[in-house]
Structures are given as C-alpha cells and as structure tokens.
Amino acid sequence: MSTFNGVWVFSENWDLATEMLSKGRELADKLQTELAAIVLGHDIKEQAEDLAVYGADKILTADNPIFKNLQVEPYLGALADLAAKHKPQILLVGSTRRGKELAARLAARLQTGLIPDVVKLEINEEKMLIATRIVYGGNGIAVQTYKAKPQIATVPPRTFEKPKPSDKKAEVVNVEVKLEESKAEVVEVKPVEAAKTRIEEAKIVVCGGRGVNKKEDFKMFEELANLLGGQIGGTRPLAEDRKWFSEWVGLSGKKVKPDLYIGCGISGMIQHVAGIRDSRVIVAINKDPNAAIFEVADYAVVGDIYQIIPALIETLKQTLKR
C-alpha cells in the first residue's frame, strides 16, 4: 500500500477548479480513493459550498485575508503544508499563469514531478498516472509518467468538461494551514482589454484565409461571429503579406482552442492547423475539394464562402430566434 492517497484539485479560478473535478472524480474512482477540492481565499464560504456539488468527496478550505491578492506564496505555503500533512497521490492545479508558477514551485518544494498543460490524463493497468501533453511547438505529443509522489499536473482551461451538479454534497472542512506571506508587494492591478475577450479565450472563432478577396469581406465573418458570440481571426498571409491584421492564428501567432472553429477560404497549411488543433469542432469551408484543411475538419463544406456564409448567417438568425 502506498502512503500517498487521494486526488486533489486546486485552482484560484473557480470555473477551472470545477472542470478539473470531472477528471479528478474519474481518477479517484479508478484508484478507489477520495477526491478533494482545495479552496483557498478570503470570504469564500459561498464558493466552497458551490463547488461541493460537483463530485468531490471533500472540500478542504482555508479562509484568510492572506489569499486576497492572489499571490503565489500564500497558496504555495498552504498547499505545501496540506500536502505534507495529508500526502495526496495526485494534485491537479489549474494552468493559469499563477497556477503554473505555483505548481512548479510546489513541485520543487515537495521535490516531486510536475507535468504541465496536460491534454489527457489516465490511469493505466498498473495504476500509474499517464499524462499526455503537446511539445515541440505543436509538432509532438509526449506521453509521460511519474517516478515520485505526489504526482502534480497543471490543467489548462476547458481541457475537461465541467461536471453536472449532483445531489450528493461534499463535506466542507475548514482546515488550518501554514500562512506564508507574499514576498512581492502588489503596486497596481489593471484589467487587460476588458472590452474584448482575447481570441485565445474565445469559445467560437471564425477565421478567414487567402480565399477572402478583400479586407471588407471580413464584415460577413464579423456578423457571423457576433451572432454566435465569437471572435474573428485571420491566417498569417493575410497579416504578414496583405497587412490586414497585426496578428494571426497559427503556430507562430495566436493558438486558439474554441468549442467551434470555422475556417473560411483557408487552405490548411501545417502552421495554421497547429494553431487550431485544440478546437473541439472544426468546420472548413473552401472551394477547392482537395484543400488540406478538410483532412483536419469535422465538417467539410466544398463551396464558395461568398454563398455559404450568408446562407449560414440566415439559418442561424432563424434558429437563434426560436
């Protein structure tokens, strides 16, 4: 019997913490162990209660103003303390930028391994945790495992589906943790482009390629994107050669992972495809029946974007009205 037991989930981002609980539940069931969510913050009683219906057995929570500034050291001190006391077997940390730093420093403090930005996590027949992640700028998929415990992984947003709330409610336990002050003084906090979500975060992306004749034609993509609550983007040739945009979607530009990606007049060069690979559903519309993008699409429409897109907008308007 291993002395390390239990699966833990932590993120300062509540949505991400909830998403990780679905995978956490699956891992805990396979290992026949407990699933706990760690909730650290100030005035977070409500969040702890909210999280309790998403499949965890326990919520371990510490409420203290020390966590108010979302600085890494207070989280680090608390998690290292809890991990030393309870010895979890697996710890999933939300892969925000804070979370990535936190997980790395926690792994160093606990002298253990961390696999960052996993896209897949599973328990094999020998009960080992196997993690898959993208490496080499999208050119490789690495499968890794651990040789030390706790086994830490960071999980990017929207990697796992948010679980459905259940009737069973986790026990909420208030725990004492070691309080570690942040060594950084926060001078200022400013919101970033609050008006617009970044394309990397968009749930729906409508992207145009060289099949688009002129910049003004992006108006129809904008209309489509607005209808769906999404964002528009372009390929590198439109940005670099035609200078229509300052940024582009692709390996060297912005990597997107929306629920729905609609590629319009895009041939499907490997660099572009690498930037959209994590999309849940890919729709490609192109005149050329042999376009490479059809090989990586869920839905392929061979047709003229100048006919298909307006028809799609019409259909969506009617569908969404209902």
Place this chain on the structure above:
Amino acid sequence: MPRIIVCLKYAIDVSQIKVDSATRKLLTADAPRKISDFDKNALEEAIRIKEKHGGEVIALTVSSENASSALREALAIGADKAFLVHDSTIQNSDTLVVSQILAEAVKKFGSFDLIICGEASIDSYSGQVGPRLAEILGIPAVTYARKVGLEGDAIIAERSLEDFSEVVKVKMPALLTVTKEINEPRVPTLMDVLKASRKELVKWSLSDLGVLKEKVEAIAVQLLEVSAPKVERKKVRIEGENPKEIADKLVKALIQDGVLGG
C-alpha cells in the same frame, strides 16, 4: 551594481524537427539546436539593465550537448562571461534535476542580485525551471514579466496575466521570467562576434559542481514516448442542392454537437 545571471536553454529548434514517416516518431536527436527564443529576451533584458545601472551579465547553460556555440553567441550579444555545465548524462533529465543543477551552478558563483529566465522554452514549453530555481534558492520569483525596472535594491515588474496585468515590487535577490513582448533582442554585429572570442567561457562538469550521478538519475517525470500528432476528426462532408440546404444541415450538426452555445 547588479550581478545578473541569465539562464539559457540550448533548445531543439522546433521548426526543424523531422518525422519518421513509417513510425510517426519525431527525429529529435538530429534536429538542430539554438538558444531558446524567450531566453534571448531574458538576455536582452539583462543587458539593458546593465547598460542603465552597470554591473555584470553572466550567461549560464546546463546541457547534455556541447552548447559552446550558443554561449559564444550569448557573449557576442553582450554577456560578460558564460558558463556551460555539460554532461551527456543530463540527456534524460527532467525539470526537477535541471533546476537542481542550475541551483548548484548559481551557488558556485557566490553572490548575485537577479536571475532572468525566459517564460518557458520553445521545445518543451513547460515554464518550470525558473520558478523551481527560485524555490530551491529561496528567493522570490516574478513570472511573465513584460516590463522591468530597478529601484534601489528592488525590482518593479509588470506581469502579464490572463485577465489583467499586475505591477509588483520585490527585493533582490530575485528571479524573473520574461515574455517575448518585453523587448526585441538585438542581433550581434561582426565586431561583437570578434570581441566575444576573447571573453571567458568556462566549462563545468557535474563533478565540478559536486552533483552526484544518483542525483541526476533521480528524475520525477519519465518520458514514455513522443510522436507526431494524429488528427482524429469526423471528416463529414456536408452537401446539398444549394447553400441554404448546406447551411441548414451544418447548423443542425453543430447544435447536435452542442457547440453553438445558445
């Protein structure tokens, strides 16, 4: 005057990796290497700080490869001294081991004020080594900095986070990781390259640092395999008599897949 250590990874040039078409395995051993892109931003920032405040810039690389050419480049760009910890047994090391070796090298330098790393490496893109190194050395870390300034014995850095940016102040010694937005790395001139050949490039082995073989072998993460990504997509062709029929079918399929949000 600050003494700045810049950690440079001699990384695989990801744009030049070839795939074995039969096995789908990546031929990483044959791929050329270079200083990881973000680490060049780290070096540039260190040089800019030195240009303003004086001090010294030390380039440090831990590699299983002979990364002398990369460190010569770092010297040409503007590092004052370069140190290469080279040992072929590092090849299978994970971030736990590499950060421990870096920490031993930093300790051997004696005092320092600032360590600068790139936010992550271009090849493994894990972003762990910087924060791990800070933790081992017991110094504060400021990650994802996109603007940095010195004020007395403190650094003030603007961090780029998801929804907002944050300006923080920490006392040195400290560790910074920088994003590529922080600066545009300079390209050395021929004169710089010539001058660099006279600068000091020191090679250390693991035993010079007192790092035992057992420590190098005590990895916490093991790589099982790396392959080229396979694409698993539905590849359904949506056909119809006219654009409207195609649009209707497509919307229906997307609603079934649950991706239309509403």
